[in-house]
Amino acid sequence: MIMNERYNPMSLSIKKLLFLIIAALSWSNLIYAKSAATWIHSDADSLLYYEDIMANTDRLEDYEKARSWLNNYYRGIVTNDEAEVPDYELVDPLITADGQIVKDRSAWVSIRRPEIIAMFESYVYGKVPEFTYDIEFQTRSVDPDALGGMATRKQVSILFGEDNPDLSIDLLIYLPNHVRKPVPAIPGLSFYGNHTIHDDEGITISQKWMRPNESIGIRNNRATEATRGVYSERWHVEKLLQRGYGLVTAYAGDIEPDEHNRINESVRSLAYEENEEPASDEWGTIAAWAWGLSRMMDYLETDEDIDHDRIGLIGHSRLGKTALWAGALDERFAIVISNNSGSGGAALSSRRFGETIGVINTSFPHWFCKNYSRYNNKEHMLPFDQHMLLSLIAPRPLYVTSAEEDLWADPRGEFLSAREASPVYELYGLEGLPVTSLPAINHPVMGTIGYHIRDGRHGVTLFDWENYLDFADRFFKD
Numbered sequence: 144m145i146m147n148e149r150y151n152p153m154s155l156s157i158k159k160l161l162f163l164i165i166a167a168l169s170w171s172n173l174i175y176a177k178s179a180a181t182w183i184h185s186d187a188d189s190l191l192y193y194e195d196i197m198a199n200t201d202r203l204e205d206y207e208k209a210r211s212w213l214n215n216y217y218r219g220i221v222t223n224d225e226a227e228v229p230d231y232e233l234v235d236p237l238i239t240a241d242g243q244i245v246k247d248r249s250a251w252v253s254i255r256r257p258e259i260i261a262m263f264e265s266y267v268y269g270k271v272p273e274f275t276y277d278i279e280f281q282t283r284s285v286d287p288d289a290l291g292g293m294a295t296r297k298q299v300s301i302l303f304g305e306d307n308p309d310l311s312i313d314l315l316i317y318l319p320n321h322v323r324k325p326v327p328a329i330p331g332l333s334f335y336g337n338h339t340i341h342d343d344e345g346i347t348i349s350q351k352w353m354r355p356n357e358s359i360g361i362r363n364n365r366a367t368e369a370t371r372g373v374y375s376e377r378w379h380v381e382k383l384l385q386r387g388y389g390l391v392t393a394y395a396g397d398i399e400p401d402e403h404n405r406i407n408e409s410v411r412s413l414a415y416e417e418n419e420e421p422a423s424d425e426w427g428t429i430a431a432w433a434w435g436l437s438r439m440m441d442y443l444e445t446d447e448d449i450d451h452d453r454i455g456l457i458g459h460s461r462l463g464k465t466a467l468w469a470g471a472l473d474e475r476f477a478i479v480i481s482n483n484s485g486s487g488g489a490a491l492s493s494r495r496f497g498e499t500i501g502v503i504n505t506s507f508p509h510w511f512c513k514n515y516s517r518y519n520n521k522e523h524m525l526p527f528d529q530h531m532l533l534s535l536i537a538p539r540p541l542y543v544t545s546a547e548e549d550l551w552a553d554p555r556g557e558f559l560s561a562r563e564a565s566p567v568y569e570l571y572g573l574e575g576l577p578v579t580s581l582p583a584i585n586h587p588v589m590g591t592i593g594y595h596i597r598d599g600r601h602g603v604t605l606f607d608w609e610n611y612l613d614f615a616d617r618f619f620k621d
């Protein structure tokens with residue numbers, strides 16, 4: 144007999160039973176949820192809870208909620224007060240992981256330097272995975288009579304093969320006309336494209352995605368004509384040219400857009416299958432930008448107008464962090480200049496002054512490898528600190544700059560870091576930083592490590608450039 148379930152008294156009571164079970168379960172769940180809420184009562188508990196969500200969830204909404212909670216929390220405990228800096232002890236760059244003292248260059252080069260690189264790769268910037276790629280340099284334009292005849296302007300694109308038609312690093316190069324080639328050159332990335340560094344109408348306006356910034360004329364994430372020259376006061380192109388230097392720049396967003404989850408539009412996509420993600424110890428955006436700088440160097444080594452042994456890398460702020468990491472890995476950069484690079488750049492992390500690891504990882508989760516967030520709020524557990532990043536530049540000249548009002552970047556922490564990198568320079572018989580205490584405002588000091596703290600805010604000024612060029616002259620000119 145076929146029974147209609149709806150009218151089967153037995154089936155009805157099963158349903159009732161099921162309903163009761165479900166109701167009971169939901170009720171106990173409510174209690175559980177309530178007790179979980181009570182359980183998550185302290186900041187320490189919430190931290191664990193949200194760190195876990197941010198690290199593991201696939202749901203964008205949950206990720207954003209966790210990120211924003213953590214970011215508020217970490218920002219809430221930021222200090223700009225020296226009295227609140229915790230006691231900390233820096234790891235000695237010259238003692239190996241198994242406790243041996245590094246007494247000579249050969250032990251530095253063969254043991255300790257690689258150890259330090261491996262730590263920064265695994266826990267901070269992430270390592271570049273093995274992958275192959277096509278690379279091609281295409282000269283788009285050359286104007287031997289740019290800037291009123293003062294310079295030769297070249298625009299060259301670095302391309303990555305037919306399979307990646309949207310990927311290109313577009314270089315803008317100015318070379319001084321009044322000096323004999325090959326010339327020393329200073330490469331550096333920009334935040335909003337080549338056309339922002341000078342109002343020269345010959346510069347192609349970038350069509351790439353950009354972070355929103357109405358005030359400089361970025362509309363719908365794209366540059367407009369209004370953006371031309373908006374950052375010229377950060378670059379001082381004419382000053383560089385007069386001093387006999389070439390300038391080489393590209394938009395950081397050509398290498399990777401500066402936003403979480405844009406890896407598909409980045410050089411990192413060259414290393415992965417679609418939807419494949421970098422492992423926890425593999426490169427973040429800063430390491431991708433650094434990789435791009437090395438590809439720019441690959442081009443520069445083919446350009447006969449540029450002296451390949453006199454190429455000094457510069458970077459400001461997030462791009463200063465990038466310059467340090469690129470310079471640490473790629474020894475073809477003969478000088479490295481870090482301008483206001485702050486947290487994750489020149490500044491010591493263990494001081495916890497200004498921007499901390501927790502803040503940076505939750506404001507810009509794409510910049511570093513995922514492992515870096517293990518040190519959110521746990522700076523005291525770091526087996527290294529940023530002075531060891533600076534030490535990787537040795538014996539090459541390094542210049543670190545702070546700005547007095549840029550407390551977010553911890554000027555004193557940047558200075559101390561440069562000072563604590565000095566013993567590695569001394570191993571080479573070189574003077575690192577020539578002073579042991581913070582110099583007066585606007586009083587540069589120059590050994591093989593140079594440093595100044597200037598008055599004013601976060602930014603790059605003419606004063607900064609004049610000192611960079613003076614510093615470069617000491618090593619690049621007879």
Ligand code: GCU
Pocket residue numbers: 459460461462483484485486498503506551
């Ligand atoms: C933010 C960020 C800094 C970074 C700076 C910049 O302030 O917190 O770490 O250096 O942006 O790149 O301008």
